[in-house]
Amino acid sequence: KAGVTQTPRYLIKTRGQQVTLSCSPISGHRSVSWYQQTPGQGLQFLFEYFSETQRNKGNFPGRFSGRQFSNSRSEMNVSTLELGDSALYLCASSPGTGRYNEQFFGPGTRLTVL
């Protein structure tokens, strides 16, 4: 099975712009979670989608949003970019059902805001 893929792998934007990142989960996985990783704050949970519905949400401002499509692919959007949004954005997928599901992470999208 192919792993979790994220596009693009690298992105450079300027302050005030918006950005959309994409994540394709492992085939058959219905849950997609997003995380932000920075040197200062470490790995922080953004949100989780399951069957096109947001099921969990982290403590991030409304500028961060996401969605999931019927084929389980997910996108996250950040509007009005700030310098502090520079980070590695990681997507993880799991089957999403059952008592426990390990998460499979993609390689991430590195976003640089200038």
Next chain:
Amino acid sequence: DAKTTQPNSMESNEEEPVHLPCNHSTISGTDYIHWYRQLPSQGPEYVIHGLTSNVNNRMASLAIAEDRKSSTLILHRATLRDAAVYYCIRSEGAQKLVFGQGTRLTINP
């Protein structure tokens, strides 16, 4: 609030066992204990998880204290490829992981 405490760094030698400790004194009865690791320039990778009993898999063993307030990840025979940041996480579900700062493990040849 990561809710777990781990040493910032540890060092071991290749082919020796490694014991990575984690304190989770405020764990609730329904929280799982998960371990993930992150190799350089990669996303995190699942290692093992447990609830109450000790667990073994092909990668590692997880020893959970009887009161569940601490646990230890055991790598039985470390290789250079095991050099990574190891995260101990406790959460009720597997879908929302709250990562702490982790333990940076260095393996000496």
